[in-house]
Amino acid sequence: EESESKSFPMKKLAIVMVGLPARGKTHIARYIARYLNWVGRATRVFNVGNYRREILGASQPAEFFDPSNQEGRRARWELAIKCLDDLILWLKHQHGQVGIYDATNSTKERRKYVKERLETESIRVLFLESVCEDKSIIEHNIMETKLRMPDYQNMDPERAVEDFQARIANYERANETIDDDEMVSYIKIINVGRTIMLHQLTGYLQGKLVSYLMNMHTLSRSIYLTRHGESEYNAEERLGGDPDLTEKGKRFAIKLAQYIHEEFTAQGKELPLIWTSQLRRSRHTVQFIPTHNVCWRALNEINAGVCEGKTLEEVKQQFPKLYEARLKDKLHFRYPGGESYVDVIQRLEPVMLEVERMREPMLIVSHNAVIRAIYGFLIGKRQDECPNLEVPLHVVIKLTPRAYGCEETRIELNVEDNETVDGSRLDSKLNTRCTKPPKQVFF
Amino acid sequence: EESESKSFPMKKLAIVMVGLPARGKTHIARYIARYLNWVGRATRVFNVGNYRREILGASQPAEFFDPSNQEGRRARWELAIKCLDDLILWLKHQHGQVGIYDATNSTKERRKYVKERLETESIRVLFLESVCEDKSIIEHNIMETKLRMPDYQNMDPERAVEDFQARIANYERANETIDDDEMVSYIKIINVGRTIMLHQLTGYLQGKLVSYLMNMHTLSRSIYLTRHGESEYNAEERLGGDPDLTEKGKRFAIKLAQYIHEEFTAQGKELPLIWTSQLRRSRHTVQFIPTHNVCWRALNEINAGVCEGKTLEEVKQQFPKLYEARLKDKLHFRYPGGESYVDVIQRLEPVMLEVERMREPMLIVSHNAVIRAIYGFLIGKRQDECPNLEVPLHVVIKLTPRAYGCEETRIELNVEDNETVDGSRLDSKLNTRCTKPPKQVFF
Ligand SMILES: Nc1ncnc2c1ncn2[C@@H]1O[C@H](COP(=O)(O)OP(=O)(O)OP(=O)(O)O)[C@@H](O)[C@H]1O
Ligand SMILES: Nc1ncnc2c1ncn2[C@@H]1O[C@H](COP(=O)(O)OP(=O)(O)OP(=O)(O)O)[C@@H](O)[C@H]1O
Ligand SMILES: [Mg+2]
Ligand SMILES: [Mg+2]
Numbered sequence: 090e091e092s093e094s095k096s097f098p099m100k101k102l103a104i105v106m107v108g109l110p111a112r113g114k115t116h117i118a119r120y121i122a123r124y125l126n127w128v129g130r131a132t133r134v135f136n137v138g139n140y141r142r143e144i145l146g147a148s149q150p151a152e153f154f155d156p157s158n159q160e161g162r163r164a165r166w167e168l169a170i171k172c173l174d175d176l177i178l179w180l181k182h183q184h185g186q187v188g189i190y191d192a193t194n195s196t197k198e199r200r201k202y203v204k205e206r207l208e209t210e211s212i213r214v215l216f217l218e219s220v221c222e223d224k225s226i227i228e229h230n231i232m233e234t235k236l237r238m239p240d241y242q243n244m245d246p247e248r249a250v251e252d253f254q255a256r257i258a259n260y261e262r263a264n265e266t267i268d269d270d271e272m273v274s275y276i277k278i279i280n281v282g283r284t285i286m287l288h289q290l291t292g293y294l295q296g297k298l299v300s301y302l303m304n305m306h307t308l309s310r311s312i313y314l315t316r317h318g319e320s321e322y323n324a325e326e327r328l329g330g331d332p333d334l335t336e337k338g339k340r341f342a343i344k345l346a347q348y349i350h351e352e353f354t355a356q357g358k359e360l361p362l363i364w365t366s367q368l369r370r371s372r373h374t375v376q377f378i379p380t381h382n383v384c385w386r387a388l389n390e391i392n393a394g395v396c397e398g399k400t401l402e403e404v405k406q407q408f409p410k411l412y413e414a415r416l417k418d419k420l421h422f423r424y425p426g427g428e429s430y431v432d433v434i435q436r437l438e439p440v441m442l443e444v445e446r447m448r449e450p451m452l453i454v455s456h457n458a459v460i461r462a463i464y465g466f467l468i469g470k471r472q473d474e475c476p477n478l479e480v481p482l483h484v485v486i487k488l489t490p491r492a493y494g495c496e497e498t499r500i501e502l503n504v505e506d507n508e509t510v511d512g513s514r515l516d517s518k519l520n521t522r523c524t525k526p527p528k529q530v531f532f
Numbered sequence: 533e534e535s536e537s538k539s540f541p542m543k544k545l546a547i548v549m550v551g552l553p554a555r556g557k558t559h560i561a562r563y564i565a566r567y568l569n570w571v572g573r574a575t576r577v578f579n580v581g582n583y584r585r586e587i588l589g590a591s592q593p594a595e596f597f598d599p600s601n602q603e604g605r606r607a608r609w610e611l612a613i614k615c616l617d618d619l620i621l622w623l624k625h626q627h628g629q630v631g632i633y634d635a636t637n638s639t640k641e642r643r644k645y646v647k648e649r650l651e652t653e654s655i656r657v658l659f660l661e662s663v664c665e666d667k668s669i670i671e672h673n674i675m676e677t678k679l680r681m682p683d684y685q686n687m688d689p690e691r692a693v694e695d696f697q698a699r700i701a702n703y704e705r706a707n708e709t710i711d712d713d714e715m716v717s718y719i720k721i722i723n724v725g726r727t728i729m730l731h732q733l734t735g736y737l738q739g740k741l742v743s744y745l746m747n748m749h750t751l752s753r754s755i756y757l758t759r760h761g762e763s764e765y766n767a768e769e770r771l772g773g774d775p776d777l778t779e780k781g782k783r784f785a786i787k788l789a790q791y792i793h794e795e796f797t798a799q800g801k802e803l804p805l806i807w808t809s810q811l812r813r814s815r816h817t818v819q820f821i822p823t824h825n826v827c828w829r830a831l832n833e834i835n836a837g838v839c840e841g842k843t844l845e846e847v848k849q850q851f852p853k854l855y856e857a858r859l860k861d862k863l864h865f866r867y868p869g870g871e872s873y874v875d876v877i878q879r880l881e882p883v884m885l886e887v888e889r890m891r892e893p894m895l896i897v898s899h900n901a902v903i904r905a906i907y908g909f910l911i912g913k914r915q916d917e918c919p920n921l922e923v924p925l926h927v928v929i930k931l932t933p934r935a936y937g938c939e940e941t942r943i944e945l946n947v948e949d950n951e952t953v954d955g956s957r958l959d960s961k962l963n964t965r966c967t968k969p970p971k972q973v974f975f
Contacts, residue, residue: 269727283731283732284712284729284730284731284732285729285730285731285733286727286728286729286730287727287728287729287730287742287746288726288727288728289726289727290728290746291746291747291889292746292747292889293743293882293885293886295746296739296740296742296743296744296746296747296885297739297743299730299739299742299743299746300736300739300740300742300743301739303730303733303734303735303738303739303742304734304735304739394869395869425869426837426838426868426869426870427869439736442736442739443736446734446735
């Protein structure tokens, strides 16, 4: 009937990183890519340094980066172009939506070239500069990331730092921070985000990016994820509802409290922030941990709509078509009257923003679908990978974000069917005997 | 069972405006209040100027604002404090969530006082400064807003501008822009938003605010809202579905095209941007307007879930409890398997951000609940007022945002039952005869 295109012809977006070495460009680029992929935008980082290492080999001395070294300059220029070509190819012909060009781009001339190339291809351009003059931060950055690079594989650390600082000095001479006269949209992150400048920046996605960058910090702290203890519905393979914990589930709650005690109190550390859903099985799982917990509605389990309270077998029998549809596309499948994984991810967005913002360690106790989505976010999975991540009951996943990724440990707190767990010295928050019942606050 | 508070004890937020006169503080304060109230946060602007006018009367000469005028200073100081007291009262004891303190606050000393007062009351503080050095913009601002103030009711415009500029000069002498050493969170809007600086700013709501401020502009242009023409379901009072237009509805489509022709093409103006939902009745309503239209899924009618396709009578009969519940709380009532008004407002947020961003006139053709929500946003209604706004079929609402509010005209394009409308000279986009069918793009 109508002539219509199936999707809004969104212009592709290139984010062009700018900044001297060891200013966190790669860190920021990956942080953004992780967020965008999780909200469903196909995003990829194109790192010129990797091209150099792959094509020329890792061990180039600082002299290679000396601007007066003609050959070095030409080689670096060619690599930068090859990398940009690949970014354009990906955006234009390989379904990419956002390409992040991760290179120093520290001169006006270079940025002008990049901007013109991208605009010729009808790609929107956003520059993202990290500025940091604090010497101690830069040194810390070098220690934390650069010494682990293949470039310095077999070098003595002191010499490596020196070499890297010489490399920075080579860039510093020609460095030009982005200026309004370049007529570009830019975000400037100053002093690790204490100040952020936005110039000529509009749009929905851009606004979201700024929100995420505002809340980014580089402190390392662990995030502990776990599903609630076994509930009466788990035991029967029933969906949703608001059931209580089984005896086994309660034993998990005790073991969890003991584990948290050992990780924190026993080591003289303050207890972590504790976030649960508003459902009983999740709140009861933290009942033996003697501190407040925040109960988020957004952490409630995926709403199974018409299938709530039914066993998988019943769903299969009563709604065979739904059962099939779900197997085919678990990400987009929405329970009638309920939610899809995409819906869950959307309502989790504000929670994840808060997770990024927090500087304290935290324990999140939630549900299968929700923990999958959160875990996927933290370890950098695409949206479509989230529904199939492995998140068993009675396992704590300890994640520690690092500069370029996330360290993971899984702690199995197995509670055997016939095991008895000694919780006699633990007071339950649910128990009125408890003299000073820690409060639960709801969100 | 548990000791639990019903809602998360969110800290109250005070936004403290900063800037010389005629920098758009009141404009920005109202813009923010409009957005926050619409997303359901009780927000109020406390304007010191209004206190002055109410308590001391409107006509104070520029000398009143001279810092060397002791009496004027004391009087202004007392007013400022009274206004701040009321803001605190409202946040702490009258269910207010965000209070906007709209005064110049242009010295460090004043800001220090305000900050300490608020922090003593456990209220979070965010400073929001507008900086603008462009003389022509400031003059334009004076002409557009200040001359209409009660202060200048009976004064000759030229003298009024002079007086107001003298008033500004009095503030300029003591003006201090916000500095990092004040140890506060701030947003600085520079040159009407071309550049925005964020300092020590984190948090979800803060991120949203920045997104809205990024997309704000001060160009005036009209936004035309209308529901689709009468559909086959309207005629039967049936909910939802994806019905076609009736004959009468089609006549409205023709009249709408003629009206748009007269408002734009006939006056030598380019056609407006046209946004519709993805439902037939909305897309078909713009079929005679010879330009592209963008079809947003977010503009689709409220999803009536289990009630889709039913007449009101049937709903009453089959779901008497739902019918009752809806009458009691139309805002929060969610059709089982469908949406509530709150859900609709939430999915409209990105659309409204785009509306704010656009600088061209636009026509939005959507549905009853959705147009109510959009109309409520544009004219500054609270969320709970939206479900009861009057938005009849076959009426175009023309809204023109001004500095402090929104001008409204309603154009009734009545199509009588027995009327014939001559659309012979209009080509339908749905009609294959049409030589160059304008494209519809989907979002
Ligand atoms: N905004 C920031 N400013 C300064 N340092 C940051 C920032 N964000 C992250 N970091 C830190 O930067 C380090 C990582 O540096 P990264 O490798 O990302 O720098 P780079 O700019 O990509 O350097 P190169 O140009 O050598 O590739 C991490 O230790 C991280 O904590
Ligand atoms: N960011 C901005 N910078 C400069 N002008 C702006 C900005 N935003 C809005 N304006 C313009 O400011 C005018 C309104 O000025 P407004 O009355 O809000 O100033 P004010 O700072 O509240 O002045 P006063 O201190 O006298 O109350 C409008 O014409 C509007 O277009
Ligand atoms: Mg790097
Ligand atoms: Mg004002």
